[in-house]
Amino acid sequence: MKKFEEKTIRSKPIFNGKIITVQVDEVELPDGKRSKREIVHHPGAVALIALTEENKIVMVEQYRKPLERSLLEIPAGKLETGEEPAVTAERELEEETGYQAGKLEYITSFYTSPGFANEIIHIYLANQLSKIKNPAKTDEDEFVELTELTLEEAVDCMKNKRICDAKTVYALQYLQLLERK
Amino acid sequence: MKKFEEKTIRSKPIFNGKIITVQVDEVELPDGKRSKREIVHHPGAVALIALTEENKIVMVEQYRKPLERSLLEIPAGKLETGEEPAVTAERELEEETGYQAGKLEYITSFYTSPGFANEIIHIYLANQLSKIKNPAKTDEDEFVELTELTLEEAVDCMKNKRICDAKTVYALQYLQLLERK
Numbered sequence: 001m002k003k004f005e006e007k008t009i010r011s012k013p014i015f016n017g018k019i020i021t022v023q024v025d026e027v028e029l030p031d032g033k034r035s036k037r038e039i040v041h042h043p044g045a046v047a048l049i050a051l052t053e054e055n056k057i058v059m060v061e062q063y064r065k066p067l068e069r070s071l072l073e074i075p076a077g078k079l080e081t082g083e084e085p086a087v088t089a090e091r092e093l094e095e096e097t098g099y100q101a102g103k104l105e106y107i108t109s110f111y112t113s114p115g116f117a118n119e120i121i122h123i124y125l126a127n128q129l130s131k132i133k134n135p136a137k138t139d140e141d142e143f144v145e146l147t148e149l150t151l152e153e154a155v156d157c158m159k160n161k162r163i164c165d166a167k168t169v170y171a172l173q174y175l176q177l178l179e180r181k
Numbered sequence: 182m183k184k185f186e187e188k189t190i191r192s193k194p195i196f197n198g199k200i201i202t203v204q205v206d207e208v209e210l211p212d213g214k215r216s217k218r219e220i221v222h223h224p225g226a227v228a229l230i231a232l233t234e235e236n237k238i239v240m241v242e243q244y245r246k247p248l249e250r251s252l253l254e255i256p257a258g259k260l261e262t263g264e265e266p267a268v269t270a271e272r273e274l275e276e277e278t279g280y281q282a283g284k285l286e287y288i289t290s291f292y293t294s295p296g297f298a299n300e301i302i303h304i305y306l307a308n309q310l311s312k313i314k315n316p317a318k319t320d321e322d323e324f325v326e327l328t329e330l331t332l333e334e335a336v337d338c339m340k341n342k343r344i345c346d347a348k349t350v351y352a353l354q355y356l357q358l359l360e361r362k
Contacts, residue, residue, distance in 0.1 A: 001343065003251040004244040004324040014196045015203055017219040020297055022196055022203050025246060035322035037246040038198040040221055042297065063185040064295040065206060065218040070184040071295055078296075108339075111346045113293040113300055114245040114252055115259075116201055116223065121347075141216035143185040158289075162182065165292045166302075166347040173354035180361040 004030045006037070019043070019078065042119035046089040047076035047167040049107070049174060050099060050126040056148040057175070058097050058129070059168075063143065072147065072162045074171045076121070085122040091136070093126055096144055098135040102128025107174065112166055121167050123174075151175050185211045187218070200224070200259065201298075223300035227270040228257035228348040230288070230355060231280060231307040237329040238356070239278050239310070240349075244324065253328065253343045255352045257302070266303040272317070274307055277325055279316040283309025288355065293347055302348050304355075332356050 006027035015022040021041040029035055050058040063070045077092035079085060086104060093099055105125040112119045138144060149157065154172050157163040163172070187208035196203040202222045210216055231239040244251045258273035260266060267285060274280055288304045319325060330338065335353050338344040344353070 001250040001252070002244075003242055003326065005251075006244050006246050015219075017205065018217070020203075020219050020221070022201075022221075024198065027246060029322055030324050033322070036199070038196075038200050039247045040201070040203075040298075041247075042294075045296075061184055063183075063187050064292075065187050065208060066220045066222075066297060066299040067292060067295055069182040070186075071182070071292070073295075076296075108350070109345065110350050111245075111248060111252070113223075113298065114248055114254075114346045115226075115257075116247060117221075117294065117298065118247040119294055141210055141214070143211050145184065164290065165295045166351070169289070169291050170347070170350060170354070173351070173358060177354060177357055177361070180358070 006030075006035075009034065038116055040117040040119075042117055043081070044079045044085075044120045044122070045076055046079065046085050046092060046122045046124060047074050047171070048089055048093050048124050048126050049074060049171045050093060050097065050101065050129060052129055052148055056150055057154055057171070058099065059147045059149055059154070060096050060144040061147060062145075071165055071168075072157055073165055073168045076167060086124070089122070089124040089126070094132055094135045095138045097146055098132055099126070099129040100132050101126035102130065110170070123167065123170065151179070187211075187216075190215065219297055221298040221300075223259075223298055224262070225260045225266075225301045225303070226257055227260065227266050227273060227303045227305060228255050228352070229270055229274050229305050229307050230255060230352045231274060231278065231282065231310060233310055233329055237331055238335055238352070239280065240328045240330055240335070241277050241325040242328060243326075252346055253338055254346055254349045257348060267305070270303070270305040270307070275313055275316045276319045278327055279313055280307070280310040281313050282307035283311065291351070304348065304351065332360070
């Protein structure tokens with residue numbers, strides 16, 4: 001998968017943040033010409049399709065500063081350095097929802113925005129949920145509110161745009177496809 | 182949708198690129214404490230589920246520098262300033278594939294990565310495709326190769342990870358759901 005490879009001539013660091021780093025690469029194009037690519041590095045993330053005994057979907061509402069609004073999303077979180085995605089998944093499920101999963105199954109991974117960012121999201125299906133007595137807390141600058149929705153209610157939220165991010169839309173389509181199998 | 186709103190105390194510009202801009206906002210959290218948010222602004226994009234007369238999906242392969250590999254994706258492109266998404270959709274379809282659509286239908290929009298970026302993708306369904314005699318060219322630093330796949334072939338590409346970006350995975354799920362209606 002190296003078709004039309006763009007070789008790096010030089011790479012200019014722009015920003016080294018807590019979550020993202022930004023660089024501009026000067027590249028040699030397949031025709032020998034040069035161009036620039038603005039690139040955001042992100043550690044990657046996991047997201048969970050977590051289903052309760054009553055087959056409800058566990059969702060979190062949180063404020064998303066880049067959009068200046070809150071969204072209803074499936075639970076998710078960034079990978080720590082060197083952390084296995086399955087471990088991140090268990091940790092984020094506990095921190096964001098207070099649940100642990102009796103069964104955790106890897107579904108798929110996808111890049112969110114390959115034109116400018118390398119962020120990848122690994123999706124897990126979490127079943128056989130039980131409440132943890134003293135769950136670890138979320139990061140102290142994270143405020144989330146838990147909701148549990150039927151698939152039908154969640155699809156309504158997608159229609160009225162309370163749900164409108166890629167991983168959550170993926171999750172709802174995944175569950176709709178399961179239902180229609 | 183302002184739950185847990187984070188008020189901006191100050192905003193520090195970091196980078197003003199051709200495609201993205203980056204800033205760090207100092208915010209006041211709901212509990213009165215302060216934190217920082219790293220934010221990438223992106224103009225937004227459209228993507229097209231374009232179906233040929235033979236019901237094949239029009240796909241483009243291109244190199245994605247942030248990933249250092251090529252991906253097979255549905256055609257897509259960034260919004261120009263002030264441009265209506267439907268106009269961008271027609272333009273990108275012509276430039277990337279040489280097709281025009283007899284029928285262009287808006288499906289939905291979603292944010293790709295709301296934790297750090299405001300990028301939104303508007304998805305269109307393009308039908309009744311016909312080849313344009315002298316189509317406008319893609320940007321001169323864009324190299325794409327056209328492929329047309331059945332849904333089954335595309336799903337295989339998803340399994341072997343030639344397809345693994347959010348908008349294209351969305352498109353394939355959308356078509357699978359249509360089939361099972």
